[in-house]
Amino acid sequence: MTDTNTPSSQVAPRRRGRPPRRAEAAQTDTRTLLIRTGVAVLTQKGYSAVGLDEILRLAQVPKGSFYHCFASKEAFGQALIAAYADYFARKLDRWLLDETTAPLQRLRNFIADAMQGMARHDFARGCLVGNLGQELGTLPESFRARLEDVLLDWQARTATCLRAAQQAGEIAAGHDCAELAQFFWIGWEGAVLRAKLQRSVLPLQVYAQGFFQLLQTGGAASANCP
Amino acid sequence: MTDTNTPSSQVAPRRRGRPPRRAEAAQTDTRTLLIRTGVAVLTQKGYSAVGLDEILRLAQVPKGSFYHCFASKEAFGQALIAAYADYFARKLDRWLLDETTAPLQRLRNFIADAMQGMARHDFARGCLVGNLGQELGTLPESFRARLEDVLLDWQARTATCLRAAQQAGEIAAGHDCAELAQFFWIGWEGAVLRAKLQRSVLPLQVYAQGFFQLLQTGGAASANCP
Numbered sequence: 001m002t003d004t005n006t007p008s009s010q011v012a013p014r015r016r017g018r019p020p021r022r023a024e025a026a027q028t029d030t031r032t033l034l035i036r037t038g039v040a041v042l043t044q045k046g047y048s049a050v051g052l053d054e055i056l057r058l059a060q061v062p063k064g065s066f067y068h069c070f071a072s073k074e075a076f077g078q079a080l081i082a083a084y085a086d087y088f089a090r091k092l093d094r095w096l097l098d099e100t101t102a103p104l105q106r107l108r109n110f111i112a113d114a115m116q117g118m119a120r121h122d123f124a125r126g127c128l129v130g131n132l133g134q135e136l137g138t139l140p141e142s143f144r145a146r147l148e149d150v151l152l153d154w155q156a157r158t159a160t161c162l163r164a165a166q167q168a169g170e171i172a173a174g175h176d177c178a179e180l181a182q183f184f185w186i187g188w189e190g191a192v193l194r195a196k197l198q199r200s201v202l203p204l205q206v207y208a209q210g211f212f213q214l215l216q217t218g219g220a221a222s223a224n225c226p
Numbered sequence: 227m228t229d230t231n232t233p234s235s236q237v238a239p240r241r242r243g244r245p246p247r248r249a250e251a252a253q254t255d256t257r258t259l260l261i262r263t264g265v266a267v268l269t270q271k272g273y274s275a276v277g278l279d280e281i282l283r284l285a286q287v288p289k290g291s292f293y294h295c296f297a298s299k300e301a302f303g304q305a306l307i308a309a310y311a312d313y314f315a316r317k318l319d320r321w322l323l324d325e326t327t328a329p330l331q332r333l334r335n336f337i338a339d340a341m342q343g344m345a346r347h348d349f350a351r352g353c354l355v356g357n358l359g360q361e362l363g364t365l366p367e368s369f370r371a372r373l374e375d376v377l378l379d380w381q382a383r384t385a386t387c388l389r390a391a392q393q394a395g396e397i398a399a400g401h402d403c404a405e406l407a408q409f410f411w412i413g414w415e416g417a418v419l420r421a422k423l424q425r426s427v428l429p430l431q432v433y434a435q436g437f438f439q440l441l442q443t444g445g446a447a448s449a450n451c452p
Contacts, residue, residue: 049274049364124363130416133423134360137350138275148423183436186429190356190416197359197374203412210409214440 031069031079033059038080039087043125047077048138074140077132081143084128085150092154096161103165104215107158111208115201118192123199130189155181165215174219184211257295259285264306265313269351273303274364300366303358307369310354311376318380322387329391330441333384337434341427344418349425356415377415381407391441400445410437 037059041050052073056063070076095110118125129150132143159181165171171180187207194203263285267276278299282289296302321336344351355376358369385407391397397406413433420429 045363046272046274046361048272049361126360130419131360133419134352134357135272135275136422137271144423144425151420151423179432180436182432186420186433187413187416187436189419190413193356193359193415193419194377194412196362197370197377199370206405206408207412210406210413210440213443214436217439217443 027065027068030061030065034061034066034069034076035079035083038076039084039128040125042080042131043084043128044121046131046135048135052076074142077140077143078146080128081132081146081150085153088129088150089153089157092157096157102170103161103168104170104212106161107165108208108212111204114192115204118195118204119201123196126192126196127189130192133189134193151185155185158184162215171215172218175215175217176219180215183214187211253291253294256287256291260287260292260295260302261305261309264302265310265354266351268306268357269310269354270347272357272361274361278302300368303366303369304372306354307358307372307376311379314355314376315379315383318383322383328396329387329394330396330438332387333391334434334438337430340418341430344421344430345427349422352418352422353415356418359415360419377411381411384410388441397441398444401441401443402445406441409440413437 034055038055041055041058052063052066056066066076070079091113092110095113096106098106098109101109129147132139133147136144155178159178162171162175162177162180166173166175166177171177191203191207195201197203260281264281267281267284278289278292282292292302296305317339318336321339322332324332324335327335355373358365359373362370381404385403388397388401388403388406392399392401392403397403417429417433421427423429
């Protein structure tokens with residue numbers, strides 16, 4: 001998602017040479033519209049099952065205009081990952097950097113917002129990154145590293161919040177906050193998937209409850225693992 | 227997966243009336259072969275991205291023979307879910323009902339086996355149920371309840387093992403084993419997804435470590451949730 005809030009499906013006819021300012025603006029709008037439509041469709045259906053034609057039809061953008069904005073479906077997919085990552089990072093920061101709220105409550109607020117978001121879309125939309133991750137077998141190889149980078153970014157933002165919780169004495173000093181954040185995101189994508197399957201916030205609730213229970217332990221040092 | 231270990235792509239020509247025993251056997255073999263091929267492809271690529279033609283080509287089965295075995299791609303998909311569920315339930319039981327091993331170690335052994343399995347297929351294959359769950363937006367609606375039922379079945383088998391661990395004093399009496407098993411499977415599907423993305427067992431390890439840490443708490447009563 002970009003900064004403009006006024007997408008438009010009106011595209012000026014293509015001319016040779018550097019386009020005049022109005023055509024440039026229209027192209028930015030078309031790009032924004034295509035990205036917005038693409039993100040909505042990919043959070044719902046994933047990448048492989050969706051033809052470019054379907055997105056163009058939904059966005060009411062002719063194919064020629066698409067190729068003014070993106071070199072290929074792969075380049076478009078990469079732009080969608082970047083846009084979703086940016087949108088979601090801002091959402092995470094809005095909750096997790098909220099200085100008016102105690103750190104763990106910030107995480108609870110983010111989770112409550114995610115539940116509302118999934119319910120608002122009737123559990124039809126999941127996480128674009130999770131959807132694409134599940135489809136890796138059929139995706140351009142260039143997507144893999146980008147998707148992992150996005151998750152690492154979200155983990156880092158979450159770890160910052162958990163460290164604030166640790167400093168505030170909300171979780172024990174024995175916890176490795178980076179590892180906790182990694183655990184959270186590994187399982188959270190599963191919870192989003194299961195919420196879609198059940199059409200219910202229950203999996204998100206169960207997962208959050210277990211995670212907060214884990215936060216109340218002394219830390220990783222006491223655990224056995226296989 | 228069925229009991230026969232001798233699938234064959236040789237199919238006898240179709241005759242009118244009840245087929246003789248040899249043709250019946252060949253049809254069973256074809257069905258087995260199609261299911262085996264379909265499960266392999268779906269764990270890797272999911273449902274939507276795969277045409278029936280691709281599966282038929284891989285299995286070297288002509289389309290006419292396919293329709294002797296299955297009424298539609300949807301019926302085939304349902305048979306694949308059933309076959310995978312059956313295969314996986316037997317795998318779970320092999321580990322989780324192993325009376326020669328302490329209950330929590332059984333779960334660790336299952337996880338270690340899953341890691342080896344993913345590594346053996348170069349992290350290209352995930353969980354058929356997780357893959358299809360992620361694709362719900364484009365799947366026949368009949369798949370939803372079946373996928374949830376499969377997960378509930380796996381959860382029940384896991385809860386039985388956790389109850390044995392509780393009886394053996396390996397985990398605290400305050401734990402609700404059904405809820406723990408639900409938590410495990412919600413997050414585990416996320417861990418399998420992330421392992422595919424990272425091409426590494428690390429997400430499975432991190433998830434298992436956190437889960438075993440959770441098992442060592444006193445139980446759900448002490449946790450806050452959003």
